[in-house]
Amino acid sequence: MDYALIPEGRKRCPLWQFVLFIAVAGVVLLWGVYAMFLCWIKGLNQTNMNNAYGFALWIWADLAVIALGGGAFFSGFLKYIVGKDELKNLINYAVIIGFICYSSALLILAIDIGQPLRGWFIFWHANVHSMLTEVAFCLSVYFAVLTIEFIPLILENRQLDKVPFFHNLSHNMHHIMAVFAATGAFLSFFHQGSLGGVAGVLFGRPFGFREGVLIWPWTFFLFTWSAAACGPCFTILVTKITEAVTRKKLVKDNVIELLAKISGWMLLTYIIAKIIDTWYWAVVTAPEAGFTMMDFYTNNPLYGLWILFLEIVLGGVIPALILITPAGRKNKALLLTAAVLAVIGVCVNRWVMVLQVLAVPVMPFESWFMYSPSWQEVATTILPIAYGAILIAIAHRYLPIFPQEPELNPVEQQAG
Amino acid sequence: MFPFSFEWIWDMSHMVFHGGLWYALGIIGLGMTFCILKSVVDTLQGKGGDSHH
Amino acid sequence: MKKAQEHTAPKKYGMVIDLDKCTGCGACMVACMAENNIPFREDETDKNLSTTWLRVYKLTNGKKFPDADVCYLPRPCMHCEGHHGHSPCVSVCPATATDYSNETGIVSQIYTRCFGCRYCMAACPYHVRYFNWWDPVWPEGMEKMLNPNVSVRTRGVVEKCSFCFHRYQIAMEKAHYEGRKELAEDEYQTACTQACPANAIVFGDLNNPDHAVYRLKTHPDAFRLLERLGTNPKVYYITSREWVRRQGDNYLENEGKIAAKAH
Ligand code: SF4
Numbered sequence: 255m256d257y258a259l260i261p262e263g264r265k266r267c268p269l270w271q272f273v274l275f276i277a278v279a280g281v282v283l284l285w286g287v288y289a290m291f292l293c294w295i296k297g298l299n300q301t302n303m304n305n306a307y308g309f310a311l312w313i314w315a316d317l318a319v320i321a322l323g324g325g326a327f328f329s330g331f332l333k334y335i336v337g338k339d340e341l342k343n344l345i346n347y348a349v350i351i352g353f354i355c356y357s358s359a360l361l362i363l364a365i366d367i368g369q370p371l372r373g374w375f376i377f378w379h380a381n382v383h384s385m386l387t388e389v390a391f392c393l394s395v396y397f398a399v400l401t402i403e404f405i406p407l408i409l410e411n412r413q414l415d416k417v418p419f420f421h422n423l424s425h426n427m428h429h430i431m432a433v434f435a436a437t438g439a440f441l442s443f444f445h446q447g448s449l450g451g452v453a454g455v456l457f458g459r460p461f462g463f464r465e466g467v468l469i470w471p472w473t474f475f476l477f478t479w480s481a482a483a484c485g486p487c488f489t490i491l492v493t494k495i496t497e498a499v500t501r502k503k504l505v506k507d508n509v510i511e512l513l514a515k516i517s518g519w520m521l522l523t524y525i526i527a528k529i530i531d532t533w534y535w536a537v538v539t540a541p542e543a544g545f546t547m548m549d550f551y552t553n554n555p556l557y558g559l560w561i562l563f564l565e566i567v568l569g570g571v572i573p574a575l576i577l578i579t580p581a582g583r584k585n586k587a588l589l590l591t592a593a594v595l596a597v598i599g600v601c602v603n604r605w606v607m608v609l610q611v612l613a614v615p616v617m618p619f620e621s622w623f624m625y626s627p628s629w630q631e632v633a634t635t636i637l638p639i640a641y642g643a644i645l646i647a648i649a650h651r652y653l654p655i656f657p658q659e660p661e662l663n664p665v666e667q668q669a670g
Numbered sequence: 671m672f673p674f675s676f677e678w679i680w681d682m683s684h685m686v687f688h689g690g691l692w693y694a695l696g697i698i699g700l701g702m703t704f705c706i707l708k709s710v711v712d713t714l715q716g717k718g719g720d721s722h723h
Numbered sequence: 724m725k726k727a728q729e730h731t732a733p734k735k736y737g738m739v740i741d742l743d744k745c746t747g748c749g750a751c752m753v754a755c756m757a758e759n760n761i762p763f764r765e766d767e768t769d770k771n772l773s774t775t776w777l778r779v780y781k782l783t784n785g786k787k788f789p790d791a792d793v794c795y796l797p798r799p800c801m802h803c804e805g806h807h808g809h810s811p812c813v814s815v816c817p818a819t820a821t822d823y824s825n826e827t828g829i830v831s832q833i834y835t836r837c838f839g840c841r842y843c844m845a846a847c848p849y850h851v852r853y854f855n856w857w858d859p860v861w862p863e864g865m866e867k868m869l870n871p872n873v874s875v876r877t878r879g880v881v882e883k884c885s886f887c888f889h890r891y892q893i894a895m896e897k898a899h900y901e902g903r904k905e906l907a908e909d910e911y912q913t914a915c916t917q918a919c920p921a922n923a924i925v926f927g928d929l930n931n932p933d934h935a936v937y938r939l940k941t942h943p944d945a946f947r948l949l950e951r952l953g954t955n956p957k958v959y960y961i962t963s964r965e966w967v968r969r970q971g972d973n974y975l976e977n978e979g980k981i982a983a984k985a986h
Pocket residue numbers: 458799800801802803810811812813830846847848849850851852883954
């Protein structure tokens with residue numbers, strides 16, 4: 255029925271399967287949209303946040319999706335600036351994943367603020383000393399860059415491409431894509447970093463506070479670095495999931511392995527820096543404020559040393575070691591495990607840098623603050639996943655995202 | 671955001687921050703304008719068949 | 724008005740609270756609620772959702788009878804000066820909705836500009852900042868008793884203790900009318916200070932040698948909450964009890980007795 259829209263030379267599942275998939279994801283999406291409107295109409299009393307937890311699940315989700323969306327800027331940086339040309343086979347998908355992550359982050363932020371209609375104040379009345387201002391600006395501008403990177407892809411749809419203007423536009427945009435990619439990398443460096451700065455500058459919160467250089471706490475650099483390390487892992491993971499769902503190979507192994515290798519070295523260097531940072535914080539920064547490291551990991555029902563182990567060893571050291579060894583990268587199961595672990599590692603890092611910062615009692619006569627999200631918060635956090643699945647399904651069906659797909663999956667007759 | 675909004679100060683932080691911002695916005699804006707204009711010209715010149723890409 | 728203020732010496736309004744005098748009666752909290760039109764709900768069981776610009780904490784020494792001891796600690800906004808006005812909360816607000824005044828030393832909160840990102844709440848270690856999770860609703864008839872000098876706040880913005888700044892404005896207006904540039908100590912007092920039956924709270928200009936707080940802040944038993952973090956608060960506490968002073972900040976075990984400076 256929709257043959258005319260499907261890229262030439264590629265096989266797609268029957269329309270009913272596709273519609274069914276969209277419908278199932280759509281139900282989840284609608285559930286999230288319902289919760290979103292509840293929050294907008296009734297206010298943030300729909301959440302389980304409170305005066306001790308001004309930041310909670312949403313801010314974590316924001317930080318996490320932005321870190322995971324880091325695959326877009328880093329692979330763009332590698333392809334256009336470093337010149338790793340093989341990555342052209344994956345860059346389209348990295349851009350789409352990045353687009354989904356960033357649009358989700360913006361949407362969550364729009365739900366998260368108490369007065370959404372005043373959201374523009376952050377731009378208009380910008381306080382240039384606030385990390386959040388830097389985040390807001392770079393995030394929105396970078397989202398514009400991602401949109402620009404996404405447009406030529408959309409224009410490559412078989413029918414759209416027939417329109418001469420669209421064809422030319424897509425062609426011309428491809429031509430100067432390196433300029434956009436460089437701008438994107440510049441912006442990403444700052445907003446990934448500022449997100450790390452968000453907790454790092456809180457000198458009233460000894461769990462998050464870090465020293466640094468000039469105005470930037472160490473977390474600034476650690477966040478950029480970890481996003482560049484783990485973002486590509488997420489791109490690999492989503493590619494693998496897509497391959498499993500569509501039951502065909504979409505990207506050649508050497509491309510994946512190249513990205514995995516770079517990601518592995520980034521992860522290894524990151525985790526070494528992170529260990530040094532944690533150590534310095536534990537023996538110098540925190541004691542200066544009167545805390546021992548164990549103060550942050552005891553006397554509460556959730557946060558124990560295990561979370562540090564999960565983040566640094568399981569989610570950092572192990573995947574890094576797997577990814578830097580050729581045998582590890584070549585072994586499908588190991589590669590996948592490493593990608594999953596790296597994604598978990600970076601998500602746990604974002605979690606502790608938001609939630610644990612607020613959980614730790616700072617005034618000695620207070621005790622730990624615990625929090626669990628309300629269903630509205632959960633639904634709005636799952637919303638982006640459903641939205642992402644739908645967008646990926648549509649994009650994959652109607653756009654030639656994977657240049658190697660026809661070669662890897664030759665079709666004899668017209669797709670059916 | 672603009673030098674005419676009342677909390678604007680001509681200090682280092684504002685110049686660096688907004689300098690970076692407008693620089694990025696400028697590149698994006700100019701880049702897109704260039705692409706669109708060039709595509710209009712190309713289209714008028716009759717390019718855009720299946721001949722190249 | 725602005726011109727006149729330029730000529731006056733910068734003030735640093737602050738508080739000294741004598742914890743040995745405080746009985747924990749809560750009159751200051753009530754006065755604050757009434758003075759500042761602070762909203763409340765029918766069910767206030769979850770204290771993490773209540774708005775209490777001034778909150779009285781109960782501290783215990785954790786010992787058993789007969790050594791058990793309690794101390795009540797009223798906690799307003801500390802109006803942290805940080806490092807040259809770099810208060811924890813002011814520096815992070817992306818929309819410049821909270822500001823440090825070099826004229827009065829008061830940390831303001833601009834409700835109409837706050838868009839509710841709550842970053843300042845994450846920044847403040849004293850849990851002084853409150854978010855309006857609900858729109859304020861007053862019991863029938865009570866809206867007629869609201870303080871006309873204080874604006875009520877809408878849902879979705881953050882609020883906190885202002886050191887009754889409206890009182891400062893009113894006092895300054897009167898002073899200008901009378902051709903004065905300076906306020907006498909008793910012309911500007913916060914509602915909690917006046918309400919305290921034990922006279923535990925003393926309020927004034929920490930820079931002005933004629934004000935009681937000027938002398939009290941150097942009392943050998945005076946301390947501030949979480950001083951080590953570098954927040955540089957303008958609320959001082961006095962107590963002769965060492966265990967209370969020790970609960971005012973975090974100390975490593977080997978740091979021994981951290982009494983007030985003179986001890
Ligand atoms: S006590 Fe909290 S709200 Fe008040 S000035 Fe200090 S950091 Fe800001």
